[in-house]
Amino acid sequence: MFYDKSVVAQILAITRLTRLTRLHTAVEYFIREHGFHCYFFVINSTVSLNQSEPLRLHNLADDWVQLYRDEHLINTDPLVHYALNHQLPLDWRSLMTLPDYDTGEQRRVMILRAHHGMASGCTVPLAIGGLHARFNLISEQDGERAWDHVHQFLPYALLLGNVILERTRTLRGQDGTTTAQQREAHCAEALNSRERECLVWASAGHTNNEIGQRLGITERTVVYHISNACRKLRARNRQHAVTRAILSRQLPLEGLPVQFDSQGGGGD
Known part of the structure; x- marks a missing residue:
């Protein structure tokens, strides 16, 4: 579905998918084609990995998910805090230079991420219909070229995150709100x-x-x-x-x- 298309067209092609399994497969394929190796998407950012969360898509390694759960890292995760308090997508290196994001516990979470192959990436805060979500786009590469790539990809990450949010809500059919929003968009x-x-x-x-x-x-x-x-x-x-x-x-x-x-x- 992505053959010989612009990046934006590739992302918009995802809006045609009708199953969550296909959505996950398409997102995983897309990000790998563009220099990233994993992603994490969740609706309601305060929900941790150790709780039942039906609206969650990711291809994170099992050992990281286990560690995140066992050590309750969500409580000190700077990416979670950022997504709850900001609206613009931001690369992690810039995020960690912001005020209130330089504590030892927050740095530890990011160091653990890097040790588990998540060396660089960006976080995209999302909101729609009273719901809050976040989308992390992740690369195993480090260094200036890797961070430059993450930074340049931010507008596409923003669009991709919104497409995933729209598709996930549509496919889950939450309270019929998506249909109403689609009618609103058409108007x-x-x-x-x-x-x-x-x-x-x-x-x-x-x-x-x-x-x-x-x-x-x-x-x-x-x-x-x-x-x-x-x-x-x-x-x-x-x-x-x-x-x-x-x-x-x-x-x-x-x-x-x-x-x-x-x-x-x-x-x-």
Whole structure:
């Protein structure tokens, strides 16, 4: 299903899958094709690996899952804490430089990850319909080239995480909410060309001022266009709007900037 397609098109192809087993297989194949070796996805980030969690997909090694359970690492896992308190995807190296993420216990969790073959990666906080989720994309490679690859892949990780969340909720049929949200998406207003342009540059992490300079408009006008796009797409913030615009085919599949702002923090 991924033959000779752009990265975004490959991710969007996953939306056609109709079984969780096929979803897991497709995600595992996709990430390996793009330089990653494992992933972890869970709805409701506070639920640990040692509890029954029907909405969880991953291909983590059994020894890591056992260790995580036995030592209750979820209590000091910085990736869990970040996903609960932030909205933007972030590579782990940048995450660990943020305030409140440099305790000895948190560093120990990340060191244990590295010892179990998870040397680099990123965490994507997700939320939809009152649910919170997180998606970890993981590489066994370390070094500058590995971290550069993780950083450059962040926009795709954000899109992939949202696709997995949407598919998982649909296939589980939680309270019929997905059908309602799909109807809502179909009713969203179409973006105009300027709103699409602003979202394209916002997807690369540019500030309102930088977007204005690129497009030859004022910062205030940029704010106006992005606010309109969020309203039309019924999005919480600009990154959510970017994701919904891509999923609804209102942003082009090709040519999106791949740079992403590495600064952590809350949403815009």
